[in-house]
Amino acid sequence: MNIYALGGYEEVGKNMTAVEVGDEVVIIDMGLRIDRMMIHEDTDVHSLQEQELRKIGAVPDDRLLAGKKVVGIVLSHGHLDHIGAVSKMAIKYECPIVGRPFTANIVRQLMKDDGESDKNVITVEKEGYLGDFKFEFINVTHSIPHSSIVALYTREGDVLYANDYKLDPHPPIGEKTDFQKLKGVNPRVLIIESVRVREQKKTPSERIAVMMLEDFFHDENFEFDCLISTTFSSHVSRVRTLVEASRKIGRTPVLLGRSLCRYWSAAMEENIVSQDVLRISRRGALNKFLKEAREDHSAYSLIVTGHQGEPDAVLSRITDGKTPYTFSTGDCVVFSASTIPNPVNEANRYILETKLMMKNVRMVKDMHVSGHASKEDHRELLRAVSPEFIIPSHGEFDRLSSWGVLGEEEGYQVGKDLFILKNNQKMKVP
Numbered sequence: 096m097n098i099y100a101l102g103g104y105e106e107v108g109k110n111m112t113a114v115e116v117g118d119e120v121v122i123i124d125m126g127l128r129i130d131r132m133m134i135h136e137d138t139d140v141h142s143l144q145e146q147e148l149r150k151i152g153a154v155p156d157d158r159l160l161a162g163k164k165v166v167g168i169v170l171s172h173g174h175l176d177h178i179g180a181v182s183k184m185a186i187k188y189e190c191p192i193v194g195r196p197f198t199a200n201i202v203r204q205l206m207k208d209d210g211e212s213d214k215n216v217i218t219v220e221k222e223g224y225l226g227d228f229k230f231e232f233i234n235v236t237h238s239i240p241h242s243s244i245v246a247l248y249t250r251e252g253d254v255l256y257a258n259d260y261k262l263d264p265h266p267p268i269g270e271k272t273d274f275q276k277l278k279g280v281n282p283r284v285l286i287i288e289s290v291r292v293r294e295q296k297k298t299p300s301e302r303i304a305v306m307m308l309e310d311f312f313h314d315e316n317f318e319f320d321c322l323i324s325t326t327f328s329s330h331v332s333r334v335r336t337l338v339e340a341s342r343k344i345g346r347t348p349v350l351l352g353r354s355l356c357r358y359w360s361a362a363m364e365e366n367i368v369s370q371d372v373l374r375i376s377r378r379g380a381l382n383k384f385l386k387e388a389r390e391d392h393s394a395y396s397l398i399v400t401g402h403q404g405e406p407d408a409v410l411s412r413i414t415d416g417k418t419p420y421t422f423s424t425g426d427c428v429v430f431s432a433s434t435i436p437n438p439v440n441e442a443n444r445y446i447l448e449t450k451l452m453m454k455n456v457r458m459v460k461d462m463h464v465s466g467h468a469s470k471e472d473h474r475e476l477l478r479a480v481s482p483e484f485i486i487p488s489h490g491e492f493d494r495l496s497s498w499g500v501l502g503e504e505e506g507y508q509v510g511k512d513l514f515i516l517k518n519n520q521k522m523k524v525p
């Protein structure tokens with residue numbers, strides 16, 4: 096068995112791994128590195144092609160797979176750093192691309208945006224075969240519906256791919272992590288994310304975010320006129336919390352921005368949420384709405400794109416006076432997201448927050464819990480599945496080696512049964 100580290104082994108982003116047994120290869124994930132593209136959720140990226148994207152390090156370099164017999168692409172979940180490169184790179188493999196319903200829905204839309212055929216995208220609820228590989232989606236909690244740990248069952252042993260996940264005992268949407276199933280796998284190789292492995296804690300449940308937001312929305316002493324919240328568009332559970340909390344205080348929730356509308360529609364199509372919400376994505380309609388709403392903005396609760404301070408997202412456009420709504424003292428912006436730690440986002444957020452402060456807008460930051468496992472969650476999963484070999488992923492060297500520290504605490508040894516790989520490296524499983 097060979098493992099190909101193709102993307103996400105030197106950065107947080109552009110995840111792509113391949114597993115080779117005999118003459119067959121299965122690819123898991125094909126993601127974008129979003130900060131390299133200086134893009135954000137509201138930007139169209141379909142004008143850029145694979146070669147240009149590879150040159151700027153925004154998509155994985157998969158040239159190691161040239162000439163190989165790729166029998167399928169398995170997608171763990173619908174975040175862009177795991178599926179965003181499918182529409183750019185997958186077509187040449189001419190193989191099935193499998194994902195759970197929400198993931199497949201989003202991939203089809205990305206293919207459509209790029210003018211690519213989605214004929215190879217197959218919705219799979221749970222398991223199936225790709226060549227001689229049996230694959231299974233094992234449900235995990237994360238921050239987007241239908242997230243999975245991918246299991247590959249092969250004649251040379253099993254591979255578990257836990258990239259991304261958290262262990263949430265109380266997910267407001269969807270099922271808990273299927274621990275029973277995981278305990279039954281006994282993998283030869285565990286490929287596991289390292290985004291928050293450096294944090295010495297357990298990641299709190301999404302239920303905590305629900306409580307934080309509900310408490311805030313119901314705080315009678317906190318007065319505000321226009322109420323604007325922003326979060327990850329794909330975090331359907333969080334958006335639903337914002338929608339429900341708005342309704343409970345008698346405000347009409349409105350989703351503003353293309354990506355928010357897209358993910359909510361997909362979640363409705365896949366029966367993940369049932370509430371219909373007023374959704375406005377086009378700029379013209381959005382400006383018209385904001386013009387009308389400014390007369391009575393206390394009737395609404397606006398949920399908008401732009402939590403990272405992206406210059407073209409709705410929040411920045413409102414702040415910059417590019418819409419008919421003008422912020423004033425008494426307005427409040429809730430950030431239900433953390434800043435994704437890279438210099439582009441940090442700079443954008445700094446600029447946005449400074450502008451909001453200059454307009455005397457009240458800001459409530461950090462109404463958020465992470466969707467990524469912390470060190471103690473990783474330890475729990477590791478003990479449950481006890482793999483023969485560990486390969487940390489989804490991080491630069493620093494994060495991957497922090498996984499090495501955890502592995503050594505648990506009796507593994509770096510270089511012997513825990514391997515830190517770099518992009519474009521092929522590893523023969525000993």
Ligand SMILES: [Zn+2]
Nearest residue numbers: 172174237259
């Ligand atoms: Zn993710």
